[in-house]
Amino acid sequence: MLNKTLFPTEPYTNVIEAVVPADSALPLVAPSPKASWHLSSPWPIFLGAVFxxxxxxxxxxxxxxxxxxxxxxLTAAWLGLALWLCQREHTRLWGDLLVGFTWTWFAGSIYWGWMRWEPLWHLPIEAIALPLAVICLMRRQAVVGSWFYLGSLFGTVVTDLYFYLCDVIPAWRQVMSASPDELHPIFQGALARVSTPWGFALGMALVGILIFVGYMPLHLQRHYTWAFGGAVLSTLLVDGLFLIAAIAA
Incomplete structure (x- = not known):
């Protein structure tokens, strides 16, 4: 059921050709199980997604x-490298993965560069490439990159949800405009909010969701499912690093 619904294997044809042309440099999924798309271990793609x-x-x-x-x-440079890798049989999986990374880099550049003071804009900006990812999946193009992007976006949604439910959004706004000398009391106040029984229970619940959603696709030996799983599970690593930084500040 999971393989037929969450990770479709059949192409869709009801997408406007002009949006993602059929001769696009983005790689198509090989239809045969014996094709190179399915040959090698998905572990390198998983580790690449985590990285x-x-x-x-x-x-x-x-x-x-x-x-x-x-x-x-630099978004243009990443995209150029991704398309160059996609043109070569031995590197097209990496190019495909890099396409999804390009979308996350583009969104991150916009938000953290100019809009980081307003948390309400975070998810809308991070989801800016969501329509493109959906179109690519419907066309069976850039499938690895699209699922990587969706996994990264899912992790962002879970993290932001935790911030909202624990009411640390005011601290987010303060951190974005504070000087280095002013960060310590802000971080301490935010840590006090997440150190409550509610914050701990909610954190454990969301960690469980991330582990479940990230681990389940690994049962399917497909590069795109492992790219998705790697992106979701690496959210735990990134959030853990920022938590350590907040404690040490």
């Missing part, structure tokens, strides 16, 4: 504060 969610965000977090225009311009 792309957890490591570049540390670099981008600093870049967007000082050079948001450069961060946004």
């Amino acid at each position: 792309l969610v957890s490591v570049p965000v540390l670099f981008q977090a600093s870049l967007v504060r000082w050079q948001p225009e450069l961060s946004l311009a």
